[in-house]
Amino acid sequence: MKERVYEANPDPSKPKFFITAAFPYPNSPLHLGHARTYTIADVYARYMRMKGYNVLFPMGFHYTGTPILTMAEQLKAKDPELVSLFVEVYDVPPEDIEKLGDPLALARYFHKDAKQAMIEMGYSIDWRREFTTVDEEFKKFIVWQFTKLKEKGLLTRGTHPVGWCPKHNMPVGMHDTKGDVEPEIGEFTLILFKLEDGDEIYLPAATLRPETVFGVTNIWLNPHAQYVIVEVDGRKWLVTEKAAFKLRFQRKNVRVVEKVDVSKLFGKRVVNPATNKRVPILPGTFVDPDTATGVVMSVPAHAPYDYAAVRDILSQPEMLKKYGVDPRELEPIPLIKVKGYSDVPARDVVEKFGVESQLDKEKLDEATKKLYSDEYHHGIMREDIVSLVYPDLPPEYRRYVVAPVKVWIAGKSVAEAREATAKWLEALGYADKMYEVMNRPVYCRCGTEVVVKVLEDQWFIDYGNPAWKAKAKELLSKMNIVPEELRKEFMYTIDWLHERAAARTRGLGTELPWARGWIIESLSDSTIYMIFYTVNYKIRRYGLKPEQLGIEFWDYVVLGKGNPKDIEKKYGIPRKVLEDIRSEFEYWYPLDSRHSGRDLVPNHLTFFIFNHVALLPREKWPRQIVVNGFVMLEGKKMSKSLRNIIPLRRAIRVYGPDTVRAAILASAELLQDANFTHELALSVMDRLSNIVKIVELVADKEQLEDDSSIAGRWIVSMACTRIREVTNYMEEFKYRAATITLLYEMAKDVEKYFELRGAVKGSKQLRFFVENWVKMLAPIVPHIAEELWHRLGNKTLVVTEEWPKPVQRDAVAELTVAYVDKLIEDIKEIIKVVKKKPEKVIVAVDEPTNWQLAVKAVQATLNRLSFKEFMNEVLRELSRDERRRVAPKLKKLFDYVMGLHEDLKKLITTINEFDEKQAIEQLKDYIARSIGVDKNNIIVLRASEAKGVIPSQKLASIVPLRPAIVVS
RNA sequence: GCGGGGGUGCCCGAGCCAGGUCAAAGGGGUCGGGCUUAGGACCCGAUGGCGUAGGCCUGCGUGGGUUCAAAUCCCACCCCCCGCACCA
Structure with missing residues (x-):
């Protein structure tokens, strides 16, 4: 930090690398989940820096939106639940709560806290470029963005339904409701059934299944509910009192005319606009007066509720008589064919689920769900529904009425018919719609029930624009997506995205310049802000005022459009300054x-793609997206309600930043959910302190001896192997594997080295290993790596060191150790089976002259040859005598070699000569220690020397790499 | 429903894309041993079955298939998790 190595300035001599991570929303402290994304980005930044890139990694803070508002309000009201969350879970000092009643103060508080956490974590951020989304300079940038979108015709205007609190007169989202429930808004089709007598009164039956209108037998009204006549756009509707209230939020002209005594309506008749059939109005107690209009059309063939209610009423003949209804009128009218069901599917499910009456809500809901789903996905509209449509009309007129039904509805799938029916009736003036909260009741925090309000003049970003979509797909196809599996998800999102409401009537953020009172919503003002990092510190350094940052300023800086002279004249910004700012953007972008x-x-990442392609030329399109999974705590999802969120700074206090970094990285690969546990953190701490001990052994450079043994050669070679391995992991974002190799595997290598040597001692060779180790640790655990680097006597900073390169490996040394280890394993296996304490071990190895056979076998398996092919190839080159000698061995050799590691195989192909006897002799002490047999009782013979010493059967089985072993 | 991800040994969890050191890494747990006054921490060993020679049998959701060879490739099925908006 003191060296300012993270402050990145344009440097034409170095390749640049620009990394950003999604900035945090400061309504709570940073926790382990945030830490995951930022740690990954930081490891990447540090790695790329060591690879020689000029890396820029900036950070900002996202103040835009409403949750901060709501939270501040609640704190002001001293909401005990939230206060306790802040104090006990978020570690906010109780005396600070008071001042957090102001939204901006709240944001600033957590902003400061989050920044401190990032500094403590050692994130290599260029803090000169920090900003918030309510900075005036940033707002000017967003104004430019939206002006451009509008110019390109990508903004549209229209109406939009939202959840709404009638008391607050404000839109409510999830964070504004009791229990944080998202109000789900659905659309009912209203079908207008005209009352037969009296003046033009319509009963707007609310339905989610307009295609069933052809089978209506009657209308249901709740006998216990209060109904009223309302005038809606000049027409009179009969709806419940509650519905009249709700309609006022969705329609401009809604006027209640009079209350109605519902009992007087029963038995009266209405006309089905789809069939011209007269159907009676009947009492249905199941009808919920709080849902939609409280008027329900009865389709007993396909709606379980209707079927049950009809069945109920048929059991009361006196009621039918009273209302003048012939029971035959209520017979179900089949409309839809579904396989697995009879003509009257509603009857099937009602009977199957054992529904008792229309008030048997639980079973009926289940039956309805099942039937609706089956009919929607597998149902086909019957052809004969055509005969239901205006049957009494003279044929010459009827032809015209029936045509749309014949063409668009009959014989079609339910999904198609549904849309077509609604359209058809709407065109005839007999259908309308009404929004409803589908998961109602949802309550605002104030206790008022949330309704649906239709906002006029809403601005949308038109992500449905086909040309725009095509460009977004073009970028996606060019971009590197990590992990690759997510590409499909992006593709799918690009496809289904359509108009997105881009502004809200409250919250922090930037106002739409042409629509007072509309604040650009938070997912819309955070799509191209990475551009802002490249220039904002210079805007500040040059002391430019927000009013100087007009459209032409950004046009020039970002697009190179316009003449600096003109801009100088208009805004008073010196030409040099403009050019300097422009060149900084040019240097860093694309991201x-x-x-x-x-x-x-x-959402965000897809919008990020869309907005870049809309506003920037192709050469400035972003190059890569890296996505990570969540962090769980002790196996559980972190959540406010479980109160198991660990603020990052608390974790840092307990474990230290490097442990937190390494534990998060080590616990899961990119897309997997990471599981942070106390135990894992402890284990990481233990590993780190272990590394410190090893470093101590090689800290004093002058005192180190030269270890030219196989062990020394091996540890040098392993350093190179590990460098190659870790580098590959880093390149592929396999940070979990990289961390585990660095923390665990490499420590094991060192231990193995001590075992091979038979002593815990440093050496020049071990120091070589350790130096590279510390360098590779630097991106993962920067603080400790820096300390260790100095402990090794270096005067430089490890962050500025070059990432190590794998120099030549020592194939013989690695093979020798692998070979001897396999030998030890085999001897142990034999000892285990024999269950006797061994005294003497004889090992008989193949002649070194046969080594080339092993190489050939390895090559054959690497080239995927079959055994036959391999054998033919080998035998072809040999004399008859040699063939006889070699042939029996080949199968065994081939099978053994087949199973070797790819890496080891490749190593073997580079070795021209390998003397197994020598290999064993070199590590005899190690073998003796490992199997617990005196060194002098381990005898190594070449096959030619072993005749008569070991059984002839064994002797014959010797092949290269597979010696004969006799334990006695 | 649509889209995405996934089912591995007592548990967690790698491996699968590029089939062959895979009876399957690494943890955890359990059992045995060491250390210790004891416990903890730590270290060693065992942890599918069989086996007096480095081996064999059974096994990676279920059922088929391809292959000399399948946890890995192909097909079908079952089950679990996540997203589906105007909200950060």
């Missing part, structure tokens, strides 16, 4: 890597 959690794939 090389964008990082975030996987929850942002279907």
Whole structure:
């Protein structure tokens, strides 16, 4: 930090690398989940720096939106639940709560806290470029963005339904409701059934299944509910009192005319606009007066509720008589064919689920769900529904009425018919719609029930624009998506995205310049803000005022459009300054890597793609997206309600930043959910302190001896092997594997080295290993790595060191150790089976002259040859005598070699000569220690020397790499 | 429903894309041993079955298939998790 190595300035001599991670929303402290994304981005930044890139990794804070508002309000009201969450879970000092009643103060508080956490974590951020989304300079940038979108015709205007609190007169989202429930808004089709007598009164039956209108036998009204006549756009509707209230939020002209005594309506008749049939109005107690209009059309063939209610009423003949209804009128009218069901599917499910009456809500809901789903997905409209449509009309007129039904509805799938029916009736003036909260009741925090309000003049970003979509797909196809599996998800999202409401009537953020009172919503003002990092510190350094940052300023800086002279004249910005700012943007952009959690794939990251292609030329399109999974705590999802969120700074206090970093990285690969546990953190701490001990052994450079033994050669070679391995992991974002190799596997290598040597001692060779180790640890655990680097006597900073390169490996040394280890394993296996304490071990190895056979076998398996092919190839080159000698061995050799590691196989192909006897002799002490047999009782013979010493059967089985072993 | 991800040994969890050191890494747990006054921490060994020679049998959701060879490739099925918006 003191060296300012993270402050990145344009440097034409170095390749640049620009990394950003999704900035945090400061309504709570940073926790382990945030830490995952930022740690991954930081490891990447540090790695790329060591690879020689000029890396820029900046950070900002996202103040835009409403949750901060709501939270501040609740704190002001001293909501005990939230206060306790802040104090006990978020570690906010109780005396600070008071001042957090102000939204901006709240944001600033957590902003400061989050920044401190990032500094403590050692994130290599260029803090000169920090900003918030309510900075005036940033708002000017967003104004430019939206002006451009509008110019390109990508903004549209229209109406939009939202959840609404009638008391607050404000839209409510999930964070504004009791229990944080998202109000789900659905659309009912209203079909207008005209009352037969009296003046033009319509009964708007609310339905989710307009295609069943052809089978209506009657209308249901709740006998216990209060109904009223309302005038809606000049027409009179009969709806419940509650519905009249709700309609006022969705329609401009709604006027209650009079209350109605519902009992007087029963038995009266209405006309079905789809069939011209007269059907009676009947009492249905199941009808919920709080849902939609409280008027329900009865389709007993396909709606379980209707079937049950009809069945109920048929059991009361006196009621039918009273209302003048012939029971035959209520017979179900089949409309839809579904396989697995009879003509009257509603009867099937009602009977199957054992429904008792229309008030048997639980069973009926289940039956309805099942039937609706089956009919929607597998149902086909019957052809004979055509005969139901206006049957009494003279044929010459009827032809015209029936045509749309014949063409668009009959014989079609339910899904198609549903849309067509609604359209048809709407065209005839007999259908309308009404929004409803589908998961109602949902309550605002104030206790008022949430209704649906239709907002006029809403601005949308038109992500449905086909040309725009095509460009977004073009970028996606060019971009590197990590992990690759997510590409499909992006593709799918790009496809289904359509108009998105881009503004809200409250919250922090930037106002739409042409629509007072509309604040650009938070997912819309955070799509191209990475551009802002490249220039904002210079805007500040040059002391430019927000009013100087007009459209032409950004046009020039971002697009290179316009003449600096004109801009100088208009805004008073010196030409040199303009050019300097422009060149900084030019240097850093395009963005090389964008990082975030996987929850942002279907929204932010896709919008990020869309907005870049809309506004920037192709050469400035972003190059890569890296996505990570969530962090769980002790196996559980972190959540406010479980109160198991660990603020990052608390974790840092307990474990230290490097442990937190390494534990998060080690616990899961990119897309998997990471599981942070106390135990894992302890284990990481233990490993780190172990590394410190090893470093101590090689800290004093002058005192180190030269270890030219196989052990020494091996540890040097392993350093190179590990460098190659870890580098590959880093390149592939396999940070879990990289961390585990660095923390666990490499420590094991060192232990193995001590075992091979038979002593815990440093050496020049071990120091070589350790130096590279510390360098590779630097991106993962920067603080400790820096300390260790100095402990090794270096005066430089390890962050500025070059990432190590794998120099030549020592194939013979690695093979020798692998070979001897396999030998030890085999001897142990034999000892185990024999169950006797061994005294003497004789090992008989193949002649070194046969080594080439092993190489050939390895090559054959690497080239995927079959055994036959391999044998033919080998035998072809040999004399008859040699063939006889060699042939029996080949199968055994081939089978053994087949199973070797790819890496070891490749190693073997580089070795021209390998003397197994020598290999064993070199590590005899090690073997003796490992199997617990005196060194002098381990005898190594070549096959030619072993005749008569070991059984002839064994002797014959010797092949290269597989010696004969006799334990006695 | 649509889209995506996934089912591995007592548990967690790698491996699968590029089939062959895979009876399957690494943890955890359990059992045995060491250390210790004891416990903890730590270290060693065992942890599918069989086996007096480095081996064999059974096994990676279920059922088929391809292959000399399948946890890995192909087909079908079953089950679990996540997203489906105007909200950060």
